[in-house]
Amino acid sequence: MARELPIVAGAGKPWGVGFLSWAIDVGAVDLALEHGPRAVMLSFGDPSPFVERIREAGAAVIIQVTDLEEARQAVDLGADVIVAQGTESGGHGARHGRSTLPFVPVVVDLAAPVPVLAAGGIADGRGVAAALALGAAGALIGTRFQATAEALVDPSITKAIVEGRGQDTERSSVSDIARGARWPSSKYTARTLGHPSLEPWRGREAELAVTPEAQLAYQAAVARGDAPPLPVWASEAIDLITDLPPAADLVAALATQADTALARAGRD
Ligand SMILES: Cc1cc2nc3c(=O)[nH]c(=O)nc-3n(C[C@H](O)[C@H](O)[C@H](O)COP(=O)(O)O)c2cc1C
Numbered sequence: 506m507a508r509e510l511p512i513v514a515g516a517g518k519p520w521g522v523g524f525l526s527w528a529i530d531v532g533a534v535d536l537a538l539e540h541g542p543r544a545v546m547l548s549f550g551d552p553s554p555f556v557e558r559i560r561e562a563g564a565a566v567i568i569q570v571t572d573l574e575e576a577r578q579a580v581d582l583g584a585d586v587i588v589a590q591g592t593e594s595g596g597h598g599a600r601h602g603r604s605t606l607p608f609v610p611v612v613v614d615l616a617a618p619v620p621v622l623a624a625g626g627i628a629d630g631r632g633v634a635a636a637l638a639l640g641a642a643g644a645l646i647g648t649r650f651q652a653t654a655e656a657l658v659d660p661s662i663t664k665a666i667v668e669g670r671g672q673d674t675e676r677s678s679v680s681d682i683a684r685g686a687r688w689p690s691s692k693y694t695a696r697t698l699g700h701p702s703l704e705p706w707r708g709r710e711a712e713l714a715v716t717p718e719a720q721l722a723y724q725a726a727v728a729r730g731d732a733p734p735l736p737v738w739a740s741e742a743i744d745l746i747t748d749l750p751p752a753a754d755l756v757a758a759l760a761t762q763a764d765t766a767l768a769r770a771g772r773d
Contacts, residue, residue: 519543521567525597526550527689531558538562546588549597549693556582569624569645571599576612580619587616588645592676593626595648595740597688597695600676606639613640628742630762637767646759648740653752662737663749669698671741679706680736682713683723690714697736702726 522537527550534555537545545559548569559566560583568579569588579587589612590598591605605625613621623636624645636644651658652666678690680703688695690710702723706713713719726732750758 521546521564523548524555526552526555528687529555531555534558538564544585548588548590552579552584553582556584570612571602573611573615576615580616584619586620586622586642587612588622588624589613589641590645591623591625593696593741594624595651595674595696595743596738597693598625598676600678600690600692600694602676606635609636609639609641626740626742628740628745630759630764631766632742632745633759633763634766634770637763638770648738648743649746649755650752651738652746652749653755654749655752661733662735665698665737666739666743666746667749669737669739669743671744673698674739674741674743675699677703677707678710679703679713682706682710683720684727684734684736685720685724695736695738696740698739700733700736702732703736 519540519542521544522542523546524533526547531554534545535558538558542564544565544567546567546569547555552568556566565585566583567586567588568582568584569590570576570579571590576587576589589605589609590602591608592598592602593605605623605627609621609623620642621640622643622645623639623641624647627633627636627644627646628649633644648666650656652663656663674696676694676696678688678694680697680700681688681690681695683703683706706719723732727734
């Protein structure tokens with residue numbers, strides 16, 4: 506019997522599955538493909554070992570990119586959709602990431618006619634409208650959906666997002682290193698809300714990486730309940746997140762707001 510996979514279920518057939526390219530081998534992709542997903546998204550790392558088998562299985566290939574070299578590679582590999590991720594995004598991204606506003610149109614130009622989705626710092630319909638104005642085919646939105654009724658996150662995380670401010674987020678590897686995550690910290694950081702237990706290590710990531718006793722102390726604090734088991738991955742756009750709607754209502758509101766914003770921008 507197939508192992509259970511983190512798949513977003515559609516009507517019978519799974520809609521899609523996403524992978525961290527640095528963390529997987531072809532076996533993981535083959536296992537996912539056995540479930541017949543309509544799309545497979547590859548992020549963070551070299552997608553080239555996986556693309557051909559995804560295409561042969563008839564699934565769309567979505568590649569998330571963080572710089573122009575990755576964008577060029579995604580085009581050369583024949584990606585069906587490219588996600589251009591800016592550094593405002595919540596969660597992981599490039600250590601030396603680009604800002605969404607100038608990055609997206611360059612990727613749009615480079616990738617045409619391949620559709621590009623803008624990601625990073627989009628939390629309402631005005632952001633969706635901005636993505637469209639930049640030439641993107643749409644937006645990939647992460648953090649905003651963590652604050653929806655269906656999100657499978659601890660209520661403390663939702664609360665922190667609703668109450669948080671963009672200026673309280675920062676990109677860092679401290680939480681990855683402290684909790685012993687395998688993310689390659691030379692390449693990737695994560696945008697999170699700060700936490701007091703991580704404060705002493707701000708700017709001292711290299712030192713933390715070679716100080717196992719500090720990592721163990723953090724993990725002991727997690728076990729005692731004094732530190733959170735996971736950081737609050739959060740976008741710079743969290744100022745715009747003030748409620749906890751059902752996801753379907755959120756999608757409808759994003760579309761209406763985007764229409765309004767585009768009509769306003771098009772007015773003489
Ligand atoms: C809680 C959280 C988890 C994420 N996990 C993944 C992931 O597993 N794979 C991935 O490619 N991107 C992941 N991302 C990043 C998103 O793909 C996307 O780039 C980002 O959320 C867009 O920025 P935004 O948060 O400002 O909307 C995650 C983002 C968040 C907030």
